[in-house]
Amino acid sequence: MRGADQPQATMFSDMSIEDRILADHPLRAMHALIQPILRALSPRFADRYSAMGRPSIPPERLLRALLLQALYTIRSERQLMEQLDYNLLFRWFVGLNPDDPIWVPTVFSKNRERLIDGGIADAFLQEVLQIAESHGLLSHEHFTVDGTLLDAWASQKSVQPKDPAARIPSDDGDPKNPTVNFRRQRRTNETHESTTDPDARLARKSSGTASIVGYLGSVLMDNRHGRIVATDVRAPGYDSERDAAQNLHARKPRSAIDDRTMRHDGYAISQQQRKLVEESFGWGKVVGGLRKRHHRSQRRVDFVFRFVHAAYNLVRIRTRIRRPTAA
Numbered sequence: 001m002r003g004a005d006q007p008q009a010t011m012f013s014d015m016s017i018e019d020r021i022l023a024d025h026p027l028r029a030m031h032a033l034i035q036p037i038l039r040a041l042s043p044r045f046a047d048r049y050s051a052m053g054r055p056s057i058p059p060e061r062l063l064r065a066l067l068l069q070a071l072y073t074i075r076s077e078r079q080l081m082e083q084l085d086y087n088l089l090f091r092w093f094v095g096l097n098p099d100d101p102i103w104v105p106t107v108f109s110k111n112r113e114r115l116i117d118g119g120i121a122d123a124f125l126q127e128v129l130q131i132a133e134s135h136g137l138l139s140h141e142h143f144t145v146d147g148t149l150l151d152a153w154a155s156q157k158s159v160q161p162k163d164p165a166a167r168i169p170s171d172d173g174d175p176k177n178p179t180v181n182f183r184r185q186r187r188t189n190e191t192h193e194s195t196t197d198p199d200a201r202l203a204r205k206s207s208g209t210a211s212i213v214g215y216l217g218s219v220l221m222d223n224r225h226g227r228i229v230a231t232d233v234r235a236p237g238y239d240s241e242r243d244a245a246q247n248l249h250a251r252k253p254r255s256a257i258d259d260r261t262m263r264h265d266g267y268a269i270s271q272q273q274r275k276l277v278e279e280s281f282g283w284g285k286v287v288g289g290l291r292k293r294h295h296r297s298q299r300r301v302d303f304v305f306r307f308v309h310a311a312y313n314l315v316r317i318r319t320r321i322r323r324p325t326a327a
Helices: 026-048 059-071 077-086 088-094 105-117 120-134 240-251 265-273 276-286 298-322
Strands: 143-151 159-161 192-194 201-203 212-222 227-234
Touching: 026 059, 026 088, 026 105, 026 120, 026 298, 059 077, 059 088, 059 105, 059 120, 059 298, 077 088, 077 105, 105 120, 105 298, 120 227, 120 298, 143 240, 143 276, 212 240, 212 276, 212 298, 227 240, 227 298, 276 298
Parallel strands: none
Antiparallel strands: 143 212, 159 192, 201 212, 212 227
16 A cells, blocks of 8 residues: 655654664764863863853854864855754754754854864864874874865955055956956966955966965874874965974974984885875865865964864774774
8 A cells, every 4th residue: 555645744752862873873983082072171161251141052062063064074054054953963963952943153153263262173183182192093203294275265356456556447347246357467475365365375286287366284194193283274375385394393292313213114114104194185175175165364264174184083083993903
């Protein structure tokens, strides 16, 4: 007998949301990993919030939601709130009951600014590294520094001369999406800047390739385990990659490499492991949403870049803990 397709307007259930989540779901292991991290960050959260006034979004839930955004390639806070509205898995992970109201996207974004101002992304990354070290998944020898270009949330059309008098007028007078012909115009970071994101700069990966408006994101990676231990975001420039490398090397101890060290097999293995840094960039751009940033200003891009790489570390730590390999 064919069943009737009749929509049900309301539903009552006595099943707990906990029972809806598979016992071996990967987010369960992730949830267990981040709980001690959030407890350790609680004093920092308390410093960022007033003891008076209306309660805001709990910072613990805010960070769990941002972690979901990185893990599930959710492009924007608006899409994230849409997912939280109907996705029981996401509600369970963040800590919302099935009938709890979701947050307004703009309110969510404003609350995130507190985390940016408080340096929470860096503190979160350091706590992740503490977990990695407690499981023997972090080394203090042999590091690699590398960088990648990040597309800013700004178009080539937004790059205009810094002198307003030198700006090219629109060809069609359209104020929202003007047609501007900048062909044969010499544009450099000394004379031009983006009106959409002034912190971004024109850059290109190599000679003969198209330039982008973006940032330089650099990481310091532990060669033995592939853990990202520090990050740096700055405007690209002639000396930016060198300055970023010096800044990252200064933030972590490193062993002295001489001929006696370089002749051993362990050093050759360490050099092979350097290629893991490209995996972090690939994961960050394909999964973590770093290929095209939806945030403007260096401080916001730096926050997201650091937090996404902390999420990348958590994914690798979770995998190694669940499937340990022989040393």
